Amino acid sequence: MSHQEIILRDGTCARLSGAGPALILLHGVGLNQNIWAEQVKAFSPIRQIITYDLLGHGRSAAVPDNAALGDWVHQLEKVVEELKLERFSLVGFSFGGLIAQGFAAKHSDRIEKLVLMSTVYDRSEAQRVSVLSRLEVVKREGPRATIPAALSRWFSPRFAESHPDVMNCYEVMLHGNDATSFFAAYTCFATVDQDLVGVLAKFNRPTLIMTGELDTGSTPDMARKLAGMILGAEYSIIAGGRHLMPVEMPDEVNSVLRRFLEGERP
Numbered sequence: 001m002s003h004q005e006i007i008l009r010d011g012t013c014a015r016l017s018g019a020g021p022a023l024i025l026l027h028g029v030g031l032n033q034n035i036w037a038e039q040v041k042a043f044s045p046i047r048q049i050i051t052y053d054l055l056g057h058g059r060s061a062a063v064p065d066n067a068a069l070g071d072w073v074h075q076l077e078k079v080v081e082e083l084k085l086e087r088f089s090l091v092g093f094s095f096g097g098l099i100a101q102g103f104a105a106k107h108s109d110r111i112e113k114l115v116l117m118s119t120v121y122d123r124s125e126a127q128r129v130s131v132l133s134r135l136e137v138v139k140r141e142g143p144r145a146t147i148p149a150a151l152s153r154w155f156s157p158r159f160a161e162s163h164p165d166v167m168n169c170y171e172v173m174l175h176g177n178d179a180t181s182f183f184a185a186y187t188c189f190a191t192v193d194q195d196l197v198g199v200l201a202k203f204n205r206p207t208l209i210m211t212g213e214l215d216t217g218s219t220p221d222m223a224r225k226l227a228g229m230i231l232g233a234e235y236s237i238i239a240g241g242r243h244l245m246p247v248e249m250p251d252e253v254n255s256v257l258r259r260f261l262e263g264e265r266p
Helices: 033-043 069-082 095-106 125-141 143-154 157-162 164-175 179-196 220-229 250-262
Strands: 004-007 013-017 022-026 048-052 088-093 111-117 207-212 234-238
Touching: 013 033, 022 033, 022 069, 022 095, 033 048, 033 250, 069 095, 069 179, 088 095, 095 111, 095 179, 111 250, 125 143, 125 179, 143 157, 143 164, 143 179, 157 164, 207 220, 207 250, 220 234, 234 250
Parallel strands: 022 048, 022 088, 088 111, 111 207, 207 234
Antiparallel strands: 004 013, 013 048
């Protein structure tokens, strides 16, 4: 699978694959654009796939510890501007889903279809206490202290046992994060969902909300609530899915995406 890797003017590391209608994929906190390998493989024959490392991740520029969601939204705006994209479909995973919401609220006219995947929405008090406790661990001990617990939330035990190479890859990826940038991104991820409640109430583009049945952070209840807030939105719950579904369950994820994006049956 060939792709073109470019460094944009703001320091963003991006990859372009395939040809056709544009599709941008946004990853989550602590990860990088490599999480989309199976989606790029599946969709690049029919679309131009654009992935990039979020600020503070992978090979993109770092961010200060006081970075806000608007910094990542602005990064997406710069990607769209520099690549001269008029309209495109947008998929945001986890933290990427929060960024996608921030962009969609400002630029609904640029979006063909929107997918919010494994995205938190309006956390309960107990859920907020849980994520803020993890944030405190990051602040006190650094991002590496959260790696074992993160991997156990993201992947099923069966997948972890049968794919040690993949687990090692993600452990190495997480160990490579810049501490300051990770803390900034995780702070935003842990706190900004309240600010986004209702932000897409007037959004009028086709929207899909999807998450895993067993995702304890971005729960099915959140997906249903988020879909209910957006006029005409649909939702899909992947049976047996945990958080990193694009990696662990690519066939199931790609089937749902294909149906929604291309109008095909699963």
